[in-house]
């Protein structure tokens with residue numbers, strides 16, 4: 001089953017500037033593994049070294065955060081849309 | 097006449113509000129007797145300050161310590177070209193007075209810190225977050241949760257924005273959304289970022305809208321909802337936010353009950369007071385001195401090609417994300433000074449090269465921006 005994943009601007013550098021990627025999978029975890037194998041440089045931005053999803057990147061199925069569903073086990077159905085929503089801080093001046 | 101009563105001039109000024117049954121005289125008096133603190137007089141703070149003052153919010157506080165720079169003028173409409181070099185607070189005060197002299201403006205010329213946050217925030221009804229960095233975002237969130245204040249949140253990046261209303265008594269807080277910040281450098285920062293000038297105008301105006309609704313007690317507040325705006329697609333999306341039952345600060349039995357060191361929490365090393373010289377860093381002044389002495393130092397520029405086109409100091413260009421593949425272009429035995437725009441990406445490059453066994457590699461403090469400021473004022477700043 002193919003699922004649409006929406007890529008936010010900060011991460012489009014790692015998806016050849018694509019804002020949408022269609023990948024195969026029946027659960028959120030499967031889709032993300034497929035996505036990061038298509039775009040390997042995306043992986044460190046989604047997953048920490050311990051293999052867990054990073055705490056400053058949220059994954060939504062439609063309008064619901066997967067942390068409030070079954071996380072990566074969350075089952076997907078046709079027409080579900082996955083969104084990656086990273087924390088962004090603000091303008092272009094970062095004070096460090 | 098009580099303090100919140102409207103004058104003849106105010107009846108005229110606010111007539112389009114007074115005609116709205118949802119606002120009316122009562123609502124306008126509410127606005128007049130209310131107060132909002134705007135953190136940051138920049139891109140988001142500009143429309144916030146301008147619309148809130150025009151709407152008749154009685155007292156507006158602004159926290160900022162920065163001065164106006166040419167690169168601000170593309171989006172920070174509080175400041176004029178003639179304000180470059182002046183304190184942002186001064187131009188903000190002037191602009192607000194010009195829009196509505198009835199507003200009492202309180203300027204807090206300081207960086208918001210764990211030490212002063214309670215003292216500043218506690219005097220305001222609503223806090224509007226217009227900051228541009230993670231430490232201050234977490235500080236504003238935590239202080240608002242602990243003081244039980246609503247936090248009107250807006251954030252921007254390139255062509256995308258986020259808006260929400262964090263109000264821990266009634267819904268989730270920022271930490272329910274993002275328990276921890278990204279480590280510095282992982283999220284594109286200094287100049288890889290950039291922002292469409294009109295974007296903070298849109299997002300800051302949405303924040304102003306939520307603030308006014310909240311003060312008036314009308315409509316449906318943006319509690320528990322996150323709005324994502326994509327300027328390129330021209331698309332708004334709404335995501336559901338829920339309170340995290342394990343949230344470290346806003347759950348029933350919070351583990352966190354006071355403010356912390358936010359720079360450390362966000363993984364940011366404090367700048368050394370001794371001018372920034374260290375094993376990892378070299379200042380522009382020191383680098384210039386050594387280059388003038390004829391020392392052979394290899395300059396590595398890790399910015400993007402389009403930034404190199406704007407200005408460069410003759411460094412060898414390898415954008416940060418290409419560094420792992422192009423490391424063979426570098427000689428591990430040579431002394432290397434690495435720079436980017438402000439020093440964020442190059443710090444990451446230095447850490448990476450050290451891991452790869454490069455011993456003599458240092459980061460140029462403050463990047464090419466500081467070089468242009470301290471060494472060569474003929475270079476364009478961006």
Ligand SMILES: [Zn+2]
Pocket residue numbers: 268269270271272273339340343344345346347
């Ligand atoms: Zn929370």
